[in-house]
Amino acid sequence: MNNKYRPYTLIAELTYRCPLHCPYCSNPSDLAEYGKEIDTDTWIRVFQEAEELGVIQLNLTGGEPLLRDDLELLVERARRLDLYTNLITSGVPLTFERLTRLRERGLDSVQISIQSTRGAVSDRLAGTPAFNRKLDAMRWATSLRLPLTLNVVLHRENIAEIEEFIALAEHVAADRLELANTQYLGWALKNRHALLPTREHIKWARTVAAEAKTRLRGRMEVVFVTPDYYTEYPKSCMEGWGRRFIVVNPEGLALPCHLAHTIPGLQFERVTQHRLADIWRRSSGFNRFRGEEWLPDPCRTCDRRAIDFGGCRCQAFHLMGDAGLPDPACTLAPGHHVIESARAQAGRSVSIPVLFEHRTGLGHSSR
Amino acid sequence: MNYATVRPRLSEKVRLRFDRRTDRYLLLYPETGLELNETATAIVRLCTGEWTIDEIVDHLIRSYGDVSRGEISRAVREFLAILADRGLLQGAA
Numbered sequence: 001m002n003n004k005y006r007p008y009t010l011i012a013e014l015t016y017r018c019p020l021h022c023p024y025c026s027n028p029s030d031l032a033e034y035g036k037e038i039d040t041d042t043w044i045r046v047f048q049e050a051e052e053l054g055v056i057q058l059n060l061t062g063g064e065p066l067l068r069d070d071l072e073l074l075v076e077r078a079r080r081l082d083l084y085t086n087l088i089t090s091g092v093p094l095t096f097e098r099l100t101r102l103r104e105r106g107l108d109s110v111q112i113s114i115q116s117t118r119g120a121v122s123d124r125l126a127g128t129p130a131f132n133r134k135l136d137a138m139r140w141a142t143s144l145r146l147p148l149t150l151n152v153v154l155h156r157e158n159i160a161e162i163e164e165f166i167a168l169a170e171h172v173a174a175d176r177l178e179l180a181n182t183q184y185l186g187w188a189l190k191n192r193h194a195l196l197p198t199r200e201h202i203k204w205a206r207t208v209a210a211e212a213k214t215r216l217r218g219r220m221e222v223v224f225v226t227p228d229y230y231t232e233y234p235k236s237c238m239e240g241w242g243r244r245f246i247v248v249n250p251e252g253l254a255l256p257c258h259l260a261h262t263i264p265g266l267q268f269e270r271v272t273q274h275r276l277a278d279i280w281r282r283s284s285g286f287n288r289f290r291g292e293e294w295l296p297d298p299c300r301t302c303d304r305r306a307i308d309f310g311g312c313r314c315q316a317f318h319l320m321g322d323a324g325l326p327d328p329a330c331t332l333a334p335g336h337h338v339i340e341s342a343r344a345q346a347g348r349s350v351s352i353p354v355l356f357e358h359r360t361g362l363g364h365s366s367r
Numbered sequence: 368m369n370y371a372t373v374r375p376r377l378s379e380k381v382r383l384r385f386d387r388r389t390d391r392y393l394l395l396y397p398e399t400g401l402e403l404n405e406t407a408t409a410i411v412r413l414c415t416g417e418w419t420i421d422e423i424v425d426h427l428i429r430s431y432g433d434v435s436r437g438e439i440s441r442a443v444r445e446f447l448a449i450l451a452d453r454g455l456l457q458g459a460a
């Protein structure tokens with residue numbers, strides 16, 4: 001039994017389906033998967049069980065959560081449990097009427113992701129003419145006084161637009177602007193040579209963001225997340241494994257982060273077969289990287305271990321081949337040279353057209 | 368913030384919720400929340416747009432008689448600054 005940890009946030013990935021066609025989306029999206037989505041009653045039970053465990057924030061995400069036609073009901077039930085309910089969406093299959101309905105049922109806030117402020121670029125990246133519809137969705141949110149977060153995943157091709165992202169967020173009166181650099185996992189890792197900004201890019205963007213943060217203080221929160229390739233120490237990924245977050249994927253698999261099941265050798269359970277509390281406390285997958293016992297050297301004796309928990313397990317696995325090693329983003333980690341050489345490559349390569357685009361809206365991009 | 372005229376009011380994005388795990392109130396807003404102690408909860412409950420900051424201080428003095436006015440008004444000022452900073456008060460910018 002493990003009663004030491006309390007989850008605060010449930011990330012409910014309601015569906016893999018999505019109307020956007022980002023060509024290298026990491027979500028499985030064939031129709032076979034659709035049939036495996038867990039049903040309304042299961043989600044409602046999961047919300048209840050999560051609330052009993054201590055969860056106070058609920059992120060409804062996907063795929064595109066608007067494609068679930070029980071979304072209104074799920075929002076209503078979440079609100080009845082007093083969960084602070086955030087909808088994380090591309091903003092695309094939305095109408096003013098539906099957003100009004102969701103607001104009335106108790107939706108607390110909405111997060112809309114954009115890829116570019118330049119309509120044509122944005123549409124090319126998303127593979128569909130979505131930009132104007134996103135703009136409408138943002139305006140509807142603010143007209144309904146629904147707190148709006150604008151989420152941008154930054155990479156080399158759009159980082160030069162940072163001032164435009166800020167201007168757009170101000171224009172639509174967003175409450176919060178997240179300028180989060182891509183996490184180089186999955187497809188983004190394969191395309192890192194084309195996506196990773198240079199140190200100069202990052203320095204400049206960070207300065208612009210910091211200026212906006214000061215100027216807009218109290219009106220709009222501006223969050224800039226530096227890619228961990230340019231920080232001395234790793235991110236405290238998910239604020240620690242199995243510490244504050246539970247992700248439940250469309251098929252009902254409960255996970256410490258949305259990619260945890262891609263790490264071989266870990267076992268995770270489904271909410272259709274177990275109570276969430278049992279999974280949270282007993283799952284060997286959740287317990288594998290919890291606390292400090294598992295920590296490798298040099299994390300074991302490092303002062304920062306309570307801050308970053310040794311960094312991202314998925315990054316350790318994908319770059320080092322072993323999820324139990326320190327995140328190579330750390331300058332103290334034995335594998336840090338892999339990060340250094342990627343940085344050096346970013347400094348050398350000229351602008352290569354980006355063929356691959358990240359799907360946002362998984363509710364994790366800022367973490 | 369002017370003590371005699373400003374009437375603090377919570378922004379619409381925040382929701383006050385009792386947390387039965389900690390027996391405290393939580394102020395929730397997108398992505399995160401603040402765990403409130405008793406004084407902070409009392410202040411938040413008075414941020415309805417009805418009361419000026421001076422009046423909020425008066426209210427608190429009545430319930431915490433043993434603390435000096437100076438101390439209470441400093442606590443209120445500091446806490447309201449925290450809220451304003453995070454955009455949790457309406458029109459505070």
Ligand code: SF4
Nearest residue numbers: 299302304305310330
């Ligand atoms: S050595 Fe480990 S704990 Fe210390 S900063 Fe690096 S990753 Fe974090």
